[in-house]
Amino acid sequence: MAWNDRSTRDSKGRDQRFHAPSTRTCPTIDCGIPPHTVPPPLADKMFATSNTLKPFAVPFFILLVAISTALELSNLHAAERPNFVIIFTDDQGYGDLGCFGAAHVDTPRIDKMAAEGAKLTSFYVAAPVCTPSRAGLMTGCYPTRVGMGKGSRHGVLLSGDPKGLNPEEITIAEVLHSAGYRTGMFGKWHLGDQPDFLPTKQGFDEYFGIPYSHDIHSFHPRQDHYNFPPLPLLENDDVVEMEPDADYLTKRITERVVSFINENKDAPFFAYVPHPIPHAPLHASPQFMSGVSPEVLAKLSKEDGNIDYRTRDELYRQAIAEIDWSVGQILDALQSNGLDEKTFVIFTSDNGPPKRTLYATAGPLRGHKGSAFEGGVREPTVVRWPGKIPAGETNNELMTTMDLLPTFAKLAGAEIPTDRVIDGKDIWPTLAGKTPTPHDAYFYHQANNLVAVRSGDWKLHVSRGKPKQLYNLAKDIHENENVIESHPDVTARLHAQLEAFAKDIAENSRPAAFVENPRPLSK
Secondary structure, three states, X not given: OOOOOHHHEOOOOOEOXXXXXXOEEOOOEOOOOOOOEEOOOOOOOOOEOOOOOOOOOOXXXXXXXXXXXXXXXXXXXXXXXXXXXXXXXXXXXXXXXXXXXXXXXXXXXXXXXXXXXXXEOOEEOOOOOHHHHHHHHHHOOXXXXXXXXXXXXXXXXXXXXXXXXXXXXXXXHHHHHHOOOEEEEEEEOOOOOOHHHOHHHOOOOEEEEEOOOOOOOOOOOOHHHHOOOOOEEEEOOEEEEEOOOHHHHHXXXXXXXXXXXXXXXXXXXXXXXXXXXXXXXXXXXXXXXXXXXXXHHHHHHOOOXXXXXXXXXXXXXXXXXXXXXXHHHHHHHHHHOOOHHHEEEEXXXXXXXXXXXXXXXXXXXXXXXXXXXXXXXXXXXXXXXXXXXXXXXXXXXXXXXXXXXXXXXXXHOOOEOOOOOOOOOOOHHHHXXXXXXXXXXXXXXXXXXXXXXXXXXXXXXXXXXXXXXXXXXXXXXXXXXXXXXXOHHHHHHHHHHHHHHHHHHHHOOOOOEEOOOOOOOOO
């Protein structure tokens, strides 16, 4: 049966051959807490007026701040709702921006963005690898809550994967679209390459990019194992090219973002820009290849379809320079259209740098992509909104990509779903420098395993088969000194938070979707 057979589609045009199990085993704490069975999710997408939150006692001064913030938001909505731009790079480490202390790369436009906005130094993604991290950003939920802790047969989704982000999830794009925003995505998706999982089925009016990482390709070093098909480039739902030249992806994506801004300057918009770079193998367009040694250029000229990953690692400085250029182009487009003070822009990455790399670095943080140490999930993050976010500040409050959905919804006057748990919190008062983090804790995952928790300055690791580790991140950002023996009370408190979260996931999680007979995309 063909994918475009209308007999298989519902009233929204979605193919009904995707399916999800009625029950599933939830992720558990990796130190032995037993799994729970999760009931089926609510059937319909619904919008309501507030998030599902447990009541907490709130000091009077916090209430005053909340009232003040509400009045400011009321005035903001009366004036004009902001535009939103998320720039989301791939595998960029905490130490890979000049404003975060890097000397091996030049990022003048991002550094200027930080000077005009704020650096967020305790900003986390939802997971330490591509697919689950992106699921967290899109849904405002921990990936395990929405069944997206891993791919169906690998840590991330692969080409022709039967699994994808459930179309019944309500994404940040759908929340903003429901409030009258134009929504565009330009770059790497990685939440399912089957037709019903693509961005246009998840709230985006337009899409240009690749459905997964550009190394999921016939040149992959383990191609004999994976047998990946050629890489497709999509325009909305259609494959418009096979094997696009990866040297030009950053440039082409940037040009599309700028066009989207120019075309929608008179209406509120949301632009999501998940660049495929600096994920390996590294690429840069010709104008950014200055400074590459003749030896490296000679090796690249002999690739002939067989990518030399190690040689391409030498292009890290050039790849980051082009990302910085891209940020500058986007900011210039906002300025030329008079949208500077009307647009909230955030720059961050999907996870930490890969373990085996020549130049990418997590800076002072321990760990790397895939790791539950800080280097895997704490990302170099810059936010800018002239006149609204205090300029030149460094904000060390704990915030996450999951917070963007409820925060953007609040700023846009949009409604967020209350028929389901959303893990993200409204962090606008925190970004504005008025309140501390709204999070009691942040939970670390590896695939479907719950392996660590941070609460305040304390972080507890509980990976199966390894000794428990307790660190005070304020004193030991490197996670070198395990102080678990001297703080049994802190350990007990954090472990109780892990147990409570595991129980909550068991009782309030939803499955991913699956299709039968998946096929890789082709032209």
